[in-house]
Amino acid sequence: MNHDQDYDRDFDREDHLSTDNLRHILQSSHDMEVKLMRKYLIASDRIHGNPELKERLQNFAEGNAKRTDQLLEELKNLQ
Structure with missing residues (x-):
């Protein structure tokens, strides 16, 4: 990843956040x-x-409680 640029500017594959990683982040946040x-x-x-x-x-x-509900909704949308 090129740290001199925004993470999404160079469209590098290593910057991609997989669905499993996103699910893990949302679940941990919840x-x-x-x-x-x-x-x-x-x-x-x-x-x-x-x-x-x-x-x-x-x-x-x-x-x-509101953020918890929002996170649950995002997790449902990933499935």
Whole structure:
């Protein structure tokens, strides 16, 4: 790969991302989003003295849930 150019500019075969590699990337990202969502929800449940932080953590978890759904949809589209 020519690192002086954008990865897709030289149309080199080594730059190609196979479907299996893409599936792996999406699945790994999905797994990370799920773990983060759980951590945010658990942390927000344990916070009692800071309602603003509790709400922010819940909002983070909602964002993770949306990304999780989007990643699942992309994985379905690859099949």
